[in-house]
Amino acid sequence: MIERFSPTERAAHWVHATAFLALLATGLILYFPSLSEAVGRRPLLKDLHVYTAVAWIIGLTLVVVLGDRRRLRRTLHELDVYDADDMLWLQRYPRPQGRFNAGQKINAALTGAFAVLFAVSGTLLWLGERDHRFQFASTILLHDWLTFFSLVLLVGHLYLAVIYPATRHSLRGITTGQVRRDWAARHHEKWVREQE
């Protein structure tokens, strides 16, 4: 076995994932009329949605403050940098990949951008209800479209991490931190070579 994700990285992932699913559940109930009618309790659900969002931001902040920031910075760097192999891999050539393949790098960049946009548009929705200077006709559209795009990302992410046989071993990495060396050598060859 070989360590793919540090405790700090795993904490960041699971704080984000848990909060996202809770926000998605409450958000969908608030959004769909049929669900709204069946569940009722809109004021309570709104509060739950908002408090979950606050917990999400506090949680991620705590992970950064208390966690291994040097590792996180290195992770960010790995996600930032694309080499020639990455560009070829994206064109479906079987090129060796680092700890993150190019698809995971794209997923990370989009997830990060969506997180910022969710936080900004959600804050504006909350503020706008209290102070109309912050009320813009487009805020709710942005929040909705982020939900839609995030769902597409989530479905792809879950498929590859939980269902698709060749890649689902990666779930072990994000839960226990460890992955099998032979699996890593197949999917993240350059990273395994660096480790040796």
Add this chain to the structure above:
Amino acid sequence: MKPTETRTYGRRAFLGVTAVGLSSLVWGKGAWNAFVAIAPPSLVPGWRIYTVASTMPRFDPATWRLTIDGLVGAPQTISYDQLRALPAADQVSTFHCVTGWTVHNVHWRGVRFADLLANAQPRPDASVLTFTSAEKPYVDTLTLDQAHLPDAMLAYEMNGKPLPREHGAPVRVVIPDMYGYKGVKWVERITLGAEAEPGYWEQRGYDTDAWVGHSN
């Protein structure tokens, strides 16, 4: 890209998507309206249901009554059948919510306020209608002049069907020139008065005269 070269596409993707998203706060609604104008209606998401109480009121045609009281010569208690027997009006209008979403071409059927209030004989000093919802504590007002706008009504049908529960069954206020929070749902009482008390959202800072595009 040369074999040894690297590029920081990750941060560019992150910053680019973030910038596009933030800028959409300016152009989003315009782009959406342009899409709605050409898209098939089935592709356009419509209503959002906003409620303030823990459950939506249930409508029972047998026991439901609409009360009209206050500054009137003859207070009324109207059953659902009596309401449906009043002169009916139809209209197709656009519904604007103050939070930014819009539903086009909603077909309403209902009663104009002039016909609804005729039997109650409003007194000359009555100038405001207060609509009390069965969803407590929702309440809002219209002036008599606003209620007598040609496309304001108390609606009991929407798109050819009895008003659904989540839209305020059996009756809601429709006033297309104003934002939706003026359109009280689940109306159970209409009180005529001389002065407007602030409605549910007015107590929370929203305008009493909620003209679309000119308020809040």
